Amino acid sequence: PRTHIAVLGGGISGLSVAWYLARISPPNVAITLLEGSKRTGGWLHSDRINDPLHPDGSLLLERGPRSLRPQGVSGLNTLEMTKLLGLERDLELVPKTSLAAKNRYIYSHGKLHMLPSSLSGALTHPLLAPKLVRAGLDLVKGSSKEDDESIESFVTRRFGKGMSDDLISAMVHGIYAGDVSKLSVRSTFGMLYHLEKEYGSVILGLLMGKGSVETPWDQLLKERILKGMPELKTFDENVSIYSFKDGLETLSKALEKDLRDSGRISIHLDSPVEKMDFNHSNKTVKISIKDQEPVQADMVISAITPRQLYNLLPHSHSELIHNPSVAVAVVNMIYRADQARLASPGFGYLIPKSENSAVNHQGLLGVVFDSCSAPTQDQGSSQGQTLKLTAMMGGHMFDDVVAQSSVHDTDDDSGMTMIKSSDKMTNSNGREQALKSFFEKAAKDAVKRHLQIDSPPEIVKVHIHRECIPQYLVGHLQRMQKLDEQLRKEYDGMLAVTGAGYLGVSVNDCIKNSREVAEAIVSKLEEE
Template sequence: MRVLADMAGNLTPTEGDGGDVRSVAVVGAGVTGLVAAYELRRRGVNVTLYEASGHAGGAIRTTHADGFLAEHGPNSFVTSAAVDTLLQQLDLQDDVVEANPEANKRYVVRSSVMTPFPLTPAAMLGTSLLSFKAKLRVLLEPLVRTRTQDTDESVASFVRRRLGHEVLDYAVDPFISGIFAGDPETLSMAHAFPRVAELERQYGSLSKGLMMQRKRFSSGESNPATHEGHLTSSPAARARLISFVDGMQTLTDALEASIAGTLRLGCPVRLVHRQEARWVVDAGQDGASRSRTVDAVVMATPAHVLAAMEMSAPMRKFAAPIERVEYPPVSTLTLGFRREDVAHRLDGFGVLVPATERRNILGALFSSSLFPSRAPDDCVTITCFAGGARQADRAREDTDLLVERVLLDLRQLLGVRGEPVFAKHVYWPRAIPQYTVGYQAVKDAADTTEQQNPGLYLAGNYRNGVSVGDCVASGQQVAERVASYLTRAG
């Protein structure tokens, strides 16, 4: 249900707000910006949504070709009560498809062998993924002293201290690559996985903390379900791993259709500045810039976009740490094979590759096992990821060379024979923001920038979490904050 709302050519040279004191400009039409614009419009606010590229949705895009479905960015996301409400509002319930419950294995490579990741205590004791010494180290975790220093700590340091280096190498590092495409040596435990870090602070032990969470859940107090390292606290809704029958773009298409008439595609914002108690937004291509005066501005762009914009001194003064957020490159390579040419059963979610294994890929999703209609009946789809903080140069390679390198891994790990019958390569020069040690400076800069510039709001995956669900929540939350500001401002 693709509804394009390219209004860039319809702006008048002196487009203003016509006296409407409830007007907001949202900059960036990724999922955060789309949700923010949608929620503001539901509240009766006059919204203009600016997007520099020719399409909305940001990293969420879906390609259909030759019976295969390829996601350019996220392949799925976990629901929450807020997400379920949004899906109902957009009337997308019938388009939702839950992940195949039988495809629940997460494989991790060790010594070139794919081993199911243990999901229960009993499985952990029996797994060949960890040595006996490493398992004993995990069992002794409650005896490890709580860290007393109040300084930021890397994920690697935290895990080595509480669980040992082997758990870091074969249990944590591969999942870090799957979530952030990042390096556990540089990511901040407090900011990348705040709820896990909080377990140590609150209970003195991860094991004790998880046990307490389970007890509270069983008594109806909270829900210990996890996704991307975050513990949720809503007992009302069952968290589901979902996509859509026609792919992830279904969500952003529906949001785009719901705000038809407000979206300006191919219309980069070049300058944002305060004028008395309001804001002036200059946007458009070279030689065709237009100005609009609004009551508030939501910057829902990647952090690095701020560095390329012209901003007034009060804005630039506090935003410098935000502009320096790291975004390593990632390539997504979706490959289709004849089912008979893949020896592995592909009976799981996918496979993750620890850095110590020195492979070409960060991991791969068994897309056609996870969701239906991802490949023709006699074929399978495997979505591979390369690059990230681990091997940035790998992500930048051209398609032919990257396919060649990826096939080396797939042949050895999955028993792939022959050549792919389908290939879709998408290169993201700046993929996922890295919540590195010292990231509090970024969050403080965002807070201070907003405090010093009333009516300016910063939102997106560099601030409140990198998952699709986090971005949906970020859009909802910033819309609520803006609406409150407009009410106070009269």
């Protein structure tokens, strides 16, 4: 008999789960992907725009994610996918020897500080050396009995407050746009948590070379990939990060094309799912879609955010709405290379908690030096002629920063219920525009102050992404285990979940977790 699986959401998670299913499921499995918007890719969104100064050139701008790490089993897994999709020639690699790999900065006390890349560098580093004495206590301090705690509490307990405020908080801004005092150490820096539990000391565990947390499935996956593609091992050794010549969206576009070419799947764009009805007696799900006929499936894989899923389910699962997601303003800035130069080239810089960014830097999380970290994405005579920077702003500070800005005061949309809808639209568009102008000015000011770049950018693009990065609050993993049990019990195997809201926000994690979900479903189908 035929089995019909519906995938909700065509971001990288939904595309990946559909792609793995199409590769490994038996031919009697039909797959439908339902994407609410007019395109697939979700946050992966790369724009190629004309260069006003070089008519035969073009510039590449990333709205969302811009780089992938080849390290670890999830890194290896994405590389394998890239190779199977035939994208090797499109890769833009950043070798470990390049400045973008070696030079990463933290902005603190009015200047950029390069992060050390070795232990001897750390011992003599002006920001870190004073903290390392205190950090040595990690070797003698006992383990906590807690199941989870915030990153700040863990790092402060083991290494002192300075290490959290001045260093780790900056990394958390770079990955989660989040607040160290709120996020779960176990779900975000699982390695630190496990080293303490197993060795009683993070440093000791690291010295013993135990720097990763891999599940038995992860270890098997690694062996399977390296058996088929042993050459991928060299990526981890030589490459710091990578992207594609046409940006990260190359990956989601290639997945969509491969899926369409395979003939195994039907992809429906512009199909927002509004409701799901689970029929337990004949084990089918009726999926209602806005302005369209409903779709009937034997099972659903949700690759939308947990909050979006919450609204579609018949039962309330509070675990799905426990975590907030933060908003990020992404500001791409293009300067002329002959007018603007980086005194300190590298990957970019991050702002730590100790800088009190919400007050002093209008919510700046960090700035990526795109022209250093992805130097060949611009094409034609534009290549090498621009300084391209991206400021990431807001995150956990977004609401506070907006509340402090004049945008809130002058364009308050409270009491608008009486206004007719077209006016409401104009008003909210006006507010969005005012917000964009606010973040544009804030990003330009920050770059001017922090990098001493006085000439204005030639082009600026601002995108405000609402609810774009989920925040794994303390206790997240335990909640996810509980959710997993509930979903199994309530939906009889008719519902599975994947996506950035559950077990990792990076593109690599989204892809690897989607693979695990697809493999589990297929082995269950084979058992039946």
